[in-house]
Amino acid sequence: MNTKVVKMDEHNLDKGSLIECGKILREGGLVVFPTETVYGLGANALNAEAVKKIFEAKGRPQDNPLIVHVCDIESIKPLVKEIPEIACKLMGKFWPGPMTIILPKSDLIPEETSAGLDSVGIRMPSNLIARELIRVSEVPIAAPSANISGRPSPTDLERCMEDLMGKVDYIIGGEKCDVGVESTVIDCTIYPPCVLRPGGITLEMFREVDDKIYIDPAIMKKPDKDFKPKAPGMKYRHYAPKAPVKIVQGELNKTVEKINEIIKECVSENKIVGVMATDETANYYKNAVIISLGSRKNLNTIAQNLFGTLRSFDDKKVDIILSESFEEEGIGIAIMNRLKKSAGFDIIKA
Incomplete structure (x- = not known):
């Protein structure tokens, strides 16, 4: 497959290319596009055959549900059976933005999109390229992250091309993603609502709307093999670099x-060690490939740089990656959720 690539500015849209991509989506093709969280791999959410192509391009397990992207609240109504009052409040406060709401799905949503569940995750991105693409395509867009399944999600055009050139019809490039981790997923099929995947909208922010909202305790634990995921990223090893x-x-x-002790041991075995450090600690490590995620005083920056840094260690062909940990509060919960997934829950106590 020949993949077309176009780069555009969120505030200076290439309308012609977007119209072309909208036509591709309506006709059952695949388009990669930027959002504020990570880049998405999109297909017409209502076309089962198109959605199957997403799983083929990514090598994604079929029981991992997809998120449906819309450009306005009105277009949600045909996709779901009901929108509870709490969901309306959350949409009003956090949309457009990095929040996915799980609702009971209507018969319009194919089994392939929802992975056989009777619910569907829906989100309205704040990125203007994404919203205009959805608008001109005239269909809701099912889109997981635009990477080979299991690898770190892409936050820039180059990483999308690295994984998906020749596997999709079109790749739209924008700026580096602002948030850097996938959207927060909140289940509103139950009350009180439950956070199934942490992200840029934190528990503290949700509790300003309803103080009963809670986080599923399974988020930070290794899932059982029989676990059936209700949201993307809950079951499988994710976000993993090659090392x-x-x-x-x-x-x-x-x-x-x-970490220095482990570096010394690995170097004695002729291994190249990567260390995912922070501005406060980077100078304390020697004899390793050291990349700082940013300052511990700004966890938003660390979240934004996380996936790109994991991928950078692939470029440097390290044999093992050692990462510092972070406080599990605010967006730190999302950072640690992704880190634990990338490590397959391999945690060493210091």
Whole structure:
């Protein structure tokens, strides 16, 4: 397949290319597009055969549900059986933005899109390229992240091309994604609503709307093999670079000591070690490939840089990646959720 690539500015849209991509989507093709979270791999959410192409292009397990992207609240109504009052409140406060709401699906949503569930995740992105693409395509767009399944999600055009050139019809490039981790998923088929995947909209932010909202305790644990995911990213090993990732967890000074100890051991075995550090600690590591995610004082920056940094270690062909850990509060919960998935829950206590 010949993949067309176009780059555009969110505030200076290439309308002709977007109309062309909209036609491709209506006709059952695949289009990669930027959002504020990560890049998405889109197909017509109402076309079962088109949705199957997403799973083929990504190598994605069939029981992993897809998120349906819309450009306005009105277009949700045919896709769901009901919109509870709490969902309306959350939409009013956090849309457009990095929040996916799970609702009971209507018969319009194929089994392939919902992975056989009777619910569907819906989101309205804030990225203007994404919203205009949905508008001109005149169909809701099912879109997981635009990467080979299991790899770190792409936050820039180059990584999308690396994974999906020749597998999709069109790739639209925009700026680097603002949030850097996938949307927060909140289940509104139950009350109180439950967060199934942490992201840029934090529990603290949700509790400003309803203080009963809670996080599914399974989020930070390794899932059982029989677990049936209700939201993307809940079951499988995700966000993984080629080298194994190990998280070192403990007080920061002890973490640095432990990482240096492991570096020394690995170097003695002629292994190239990557260290995912922070501005506060990067100078304390030696004899390793060191990349800082940013300052611990700004976890939003660390989230934005997380996937790109994991991919950078692939470029540098390291044999093992050691990562510091982060406080599990605010967006730190999302950071640690993605790190634990990338490491397959391989955590070393410092």
